[in-house]
Structure formats: structure tokens, C-alpha cells
Amino acid sequence: MVAVQQLAAPQTPPMSAQPQTFQPALPTLTAQAPGQDALLTPEALAFLAELHHHFEPSRRQLLDARRQRQVAFDAGALPDFRADTAAIRADDWKVGTIPTALLRRQAEITGPVDPKMVINALNSGADCYMADFEDSTAPTWGNLIEGQLALHDAIAGTLEFTSDAGKTYRLRPESERAVLIVRPRGWHLDEKHVRMDGAAMSASLFDFGLFCFHNARALAVKDRGPYFYLPKLQSMEEAALWDRAMAFAEEALGLPHGQLKVTVLVETLPAAFEMDEILHALRDRIVGLNCGRWDYIFSYIKTLRGHHDRVLPERSQVTMTQPFLKAYSELLIKTCHRRGAFAMGGMAAQIPISNDAEANARALERVSADKLREAKAGHDGTWVAHPALIPIARDAFATVVTGDNQLDVLREDVEVSAADLLRPSIGTITHAGFDGNVEVCVRYLAAWLDGNGCVPIHHLMEDAATAEIARTQLWQWLHHGSLHLDDGTPLDFALLERALIGLPSRLRAANIPGINRIDDAIALLHDLTYADTLADFLTLPAYAQLP
CATH class of the missing domain: 3.20.20.360 (Malate synthase, domain 3)
Structure with a gap:
């Protein structure tokens, strides 16, 4: 455990010395965590x-x-x-x-x-x-x-x-x-x-x-x-x-x-x-x-x-x-x-x-x-x-x-x-690439909702940025309506549902980080992917579920 200690407040000029017309009221805090009183002093x-x-x-x-x-x-x-x-x-x-x-x-x-x-x-x-x-x-x-x-x-x-x-x-x-x-x-x-x-x-x-x-x-x-x-x-x-x-x-x-x-x-x-x-x-x-x-x-x-x-x-x-x-x-x-x-x-x-x-x-x-x-x-x-x-x-x-x-x-x-x-890119979309995006999104979101923002998945350290690539690619591929995998399989929502069906049991068997938030992660990915408009950031709706 990290030790919590009282922090010495820096000696700063009084706020009234700054160019302003009034002294703003102090912020209201709506949560408690160990050590916060040492940080969130009246001066801070x-x-x-x-x-x-x-x-x-x-x-x-x-x-x-x-x-x-x-x-x-x-x-x-x-x-x-x-x-x-x-x-x-x-x-x-x-x-x-x-x-x-x-x-x-x-x-x-x-x-x-x-x-x-x-x-x-x-x-x-x-x-x-x-x-x-x-x-x-x-x-x-x-x-x-x-x-x-x-x-x-x-x-x-x-x-x-x-x-x-x-x-x-x-x-x-x-x-x-x-x-x-x-x-x-x-x-x-x-x-x-x-x-x-x-x-x-x-x-x-x-x-x-x-x-x-x-x-x-x-x-x-x-x-x-x-x-x-x-x-x-x-x-x-x-x-x-x-x-x-x-x-x-x-x-x-x-x-x-x-x-x-x-x-x-x-x-x-x-x-x-x-x-x-x-x-x-x-x-x-x-x-x-x-x-x-x-x-x-x-x-x-x-x-x-x-x-x-x-x-x-x-x-x-x-x-x-x-x-x-x-x-x-x-x-x-x-x-x-x-x-x-x-x-x-x-x-x-x-x-x-x-x-x-x-x-x-x-x-x-x-x-x-x-x-x-x-x-x-x-x-x-x-x-x-x-x-x-x-x-x-x-x-x-x-x-x-x-x-x-x-x-x-x-x-x-x-x-x-x-x-x-x-310039547009040249390349393909494979079954493995599609399913990999689904897995990365679910696993990362589950860990993130459980309080972990940096997760090893298949020997890569995934963070919000890499999960965002996977999430936005899924949305883009599925909403353009005329795309196919490299073997000719239509890129449609049925493909997404098939990728999701067996995922919970497989991830639970692997005891991945955030295992207790798998269902929440799948529900969030489902909503984000089916939405008519691409969400700006997956962390915005996910943040509402964090303590």
C-alpha cells in the first residue's frame, strides 16, 4: 500500500491578488477516497x-x-x-x-x-x-x-x-x-x-x-x-x-x-x-x-x-x-x-x-x-x-x-x-481481424469499468486509444452497409452477434481482468455499435458507470 501523508500547502500569492472581479466559491466534492484531504485542502x-x-x-x-x-x-x-x-x-x-x-x-x-x-x-x-x-x-x-x-x-x-x-x-x-x-x-x-x-x-x-x-x-x-x-x-x-x-x-x-x-x-x-x-x-x-x-x-x-x-x-x-x-x-x-x-x-x-x-x-x-x-x-x-x-x-x-x-x-x-x-489505405478485413476487434473492445471495457485502464491482451498493452480503434472500426464497417470480409462474407450485424455469443463463457474461463464487468462491457459495446451516430469517445458513456 502507498502511505498517505499530509501534504504541505505551497506558499502562493493570495487569490485576491489575481485579476478578477470576485472570489469564486470553492468546488463541491461528491466522493471520498483515502488521502484526499491531504490533497484537496481549502487552498488547493x-x-x-x-x-x-x-x-x-x-x-x-x-x-x-x-x-x-x-x-x-x-x-x-x-x-x-x-x-x-x-x-x-x-x-x-x-x-x-x-x-x-x-x-x-x-x-x-x-x-x-x-x-x-x-x-x-x-x-x-x-x-x-x-x-x-x-x-x-x-x-x-x-x-x-x-x-x-x-x-x-x-x-x-x-x-x-x-x-x-x-x-x-x-x-x-x-x-x-x-x-x-x-x-x-x-x-x-x-x-x-x-x-x-x-x-x-x-x-x-x-x-x-x-x-x-x-x-x-x-x-x-x-x-x-x-x-x-x-x-x-x-x-x-x-x-x-x-x-x-x-x-x-x-x-x-x-x-x-x-x-x-x-x-x-x-x-x-x-x-x-x-x-x-x-x-x-x-x-x-x-x-x-x-x-x-x-x-x-x-x-x-x-x-x-x-x-x-x-x-x-x-x-x-x-x-x-x-x-x-x-x-x-x-x-x-x-x-x-x-x-x-x-x-x-x-x-x-x-x-x-x-x-x-x-x-x-x-x-x-x-x-x-x-x-x-x-x-x-x-x-x-x-x-x-x-x-x-x-x-x-x-x-x-x-x-x-x-x-x-x-x-x-x-x-x-x-x-x-x-x-x-x-489518402485512403489499401488492405482487407478478415474474420480474425473482425473478431479480434470485438474481443479487444469487450476485454478492455470490462477492465476499464473495473478500474484498470491499461490491459495486456494477446501480448499487446492495450489502452483507451487502441480500444477506440477497434470500437470505431466496428461501427464504421457495420454502418457502411456494403463491405465484405476478405472471403466474401457480408459485414453485417449478424457477424457481430455471432462474435459476441461465445465470448462471455470463453473470457470467464480465462479469468481475464474485469471478469465481473463482462456483461456490462458487452452491453456498452452493443449500444455504441448499433447507435446511428458514432460516439465521440467510448470513455464518455463508460465514465457514467465508474465510481
Whole structure:
């Protein structure tokens, strides 16, 4: 168990010193979890209230703009580069200075924020650890509070964890730990347990604000940020909202402007058309962009759901060698390096196959080839989901990169058009691919509803992003009405029902994580797949079922 201790409140300027017309009321909390009183002090709640008061109206407007943009895409429009920001793309400018602690990011590990994971990731030998409140954490109130406490204790160097079997996990000396980068939840998510004026608070502002309030000054003293990964942005305006929120936090916490540094995940199709603009909106604090490949594929399906000529083949065939993904990756490298920012590669989701040495060797060879491809293309670093992959990533980059990064690789040979980013993929849909999507959705949803947001399935570490690919592919394949499997079998709802019939008994026999939520998971997938309109995120309806 992780020890719960009273956190010392940071010394901050009084909130009345901030530009405002009144003092917002404190948020109302609707749940209890061990340790929350140490985190959610009156001072911390006042800080969260200020963030909500200043930035919630803009968040709501931006989410409405997303919905309006999707209506246009559903009516036949396609994403394109913006005419009104052409000058930003054409002008010569650079982002700010990259901190010393972030100059080498060749191997980054990602994962949830439970104490054991935090310790193992920081001790993993990776350059950086992305502590993920977004896709790898099922946002139960207990998980969120435990995660915030774990990160606070890790920063203080006091975090320990003892398993039920009696094994104790401790942090290595600070000089041997990975650099911490925190990913708060995206703008689209609410935190239902923290209510302001009767409405749920932004999950983004809650995760970010609570972490900053308790840790920003301690990290600044250590010259370790704080640093953040920002997920699922769709526009420069959404990036600018983060910039304003971070500037506000810096002023309120007595930190210099630009102390908070960010890397943005380009994991939505609209954002791929605004890479320059996103870098520009955050230019005083951004250090790079990341190819969030799984979420990007999910976003491609969702954004183009109404376009019959852009249906993707099964997930295993949608690799980074597909033309639309290769264009996205190379455009990101060219754009970032032109502006003096890092271009981070994508996730390797493989986990070791302990009972089959030959299969394990083949899987690791594929990881090595993928990481070598990223290094040769000009990426500055990459992601892995398991510590065993860190040496493979390092070795791949060591064959290409002689220093800490590849900021000098400008990729002036790259020319990417809107058509390149939207190019349809070639491939097939097999029985195994269809049934695999159904199984991944059910197994992941069952685990997520049971409080686990990161689940090993068939030797891949599945998170919300990969489950979203499976879920949106099922919807798209079934709703287009004229598709067939590679053997000629019609892709219809009868196929879905057949895939679901035997699944519960088979999964119960395997005693999978979340076994008690299998029926709930199947019911949720059934509703999402049969719905006339593709749901934006599976985690939105699923969140209503979380404690």
C-alpha cells in the first residue's frame, strides 16, 4: 500500500491578488477516497476554482467548435490547412529554449499512475516517464487521488509500495530516475466528482491544477519543470487555451513565465493540419510534438466516418508504412525541426511473450525495425509500454543518432499535401481481424469499468486509444452497409452477434481482468455499435458507470 501523508500547502500569492472581479466559491466534492484531504485542502480547492472561473467558458466554446467542425466533415467536407494562418506557416520563427533535462528523450516509457507503476517507470532506465491520467488510467476517484499522491511522494523521493505478497518497491536515487512528464486528461473530459456552480469541472484543469498546486515549485527548484504531455488537441485555439491556463498557474504560484514546459501529442486528424499553429500558440513553453499513432488512427476513422471511400482495413494492416501515416510522421518531423522542437515517435505496445521464445523474438524484431524506421526518418525519440523494450529502442536510435537528438535533421525533402494526409489505405478485413476487434473492445471495457485502464491482451498493452480503434472500426464497417470480409462474407450485424455469443463463457474461463464487468462491457459495446451516430469517445458513456 502507498502511505498517505499530509501534504504541505505551497506558499502562493493570495487569490485576491489575481485579476478578477470576485472570489469564486470553492468546488463541491461528491466522493471520498483515502488521502484526499491531504490533497484537496481549502487552498488547493481555491486554486481549482480560479482555473474553472477563468477558463471553463472558453473550454465549452472550443468543444462546441469541435462539434460544428464534425458536422461539416459528416456533410462531405475534408480537413485542410487553414487559409487564415498561412502567415504563421510561412514566417520564420522558433520555439523557446528546451530545458537541459529534456534534451535527450530517445526512450520514453508511458503508463498509469498507480504507485507500483510510478516506481517501476521512474526506475526503468528510460529517459522520461509519461505518467498518464488520460488513456492508461480508468478515472475512478480512488485512482485519481492515489495517482496524485503517488506523484507527489515520488517527487519528494519518499514513495514506496508493498504488494499483497510482501514485495517492497522503492525509488532509485534521483539522478538515476527518468524525468517525469505528466499527461492530464483531455479537454473533452469532465471530472464529475468536483462540481462548480452545479456543473462538473474540466478533468484537464483538475488533473493539471492539482498536480501544479502541490508540485510545481518543488519541480522548478530541481530544474525538472513541471513538464506536461497535452492530449487530443484539435486546433491552435485549444493549444492557446492551455497556454493561458499555464501562464495563469505560473503567476499564481510565483513561477516565471515559461517555467511550465509541454509536449503536444498530435493524435487527432485536424491537429495534423495545424502543427505549425499549435507550436506557435505554445511557442514560449513547447518543446516538441509527438506522433500519437493509435489515437491518430482512431481520429482518422472518427473524423472521416461519413466518407465511404476512406474506410480503413483491419488494425494490424494500418501500420506506419501506410501512405497517410508516413506523410503524417514526416510532416511532423519537418515541422518540428524547422521550429527547433522535438519530433517524438510513436508507441510500441508489445509486451514480452514469456512462454514462447520464438514468438517473442519475432515480436521484438518488429519493434526494433519500427524504432529504426523512426530514427532513420529523423525522430528524436520514441515511446515504449514495457521496460523490456527500452534497450531495443535505445539500440535502434544509437545506430543513427550520434548525439542527444536529431534537431539538425530538417527533412527539407518532405512535401506533404492535404491529399497525402487523407489518402485512403489499401488492405482487407478478415474474420480474425473482425473478431479480434470485438474481443479487444469487450476485454478492455470490462477492465476499464473495473478500474484498470491499461490491459495486456494477446501480448499487446492495450489502452483507451487502441480500444477506440477497434470500437470505431466496428461501427464504421457495420454502418457502411456494403463491405465484405476478405472471403466474401457480408459485414453485417449478424457477424457481430455471432462474435459476441461465445465470448462471455470463453473470457470467464480465462479469468481475464474485469471478469465481473463482462456483461456490462458487452452491453456498452452493443449500444455504441448499433447507435446511428458514432460516439465521440467510448470513455464518455463508460465514465457514467465508474465510481
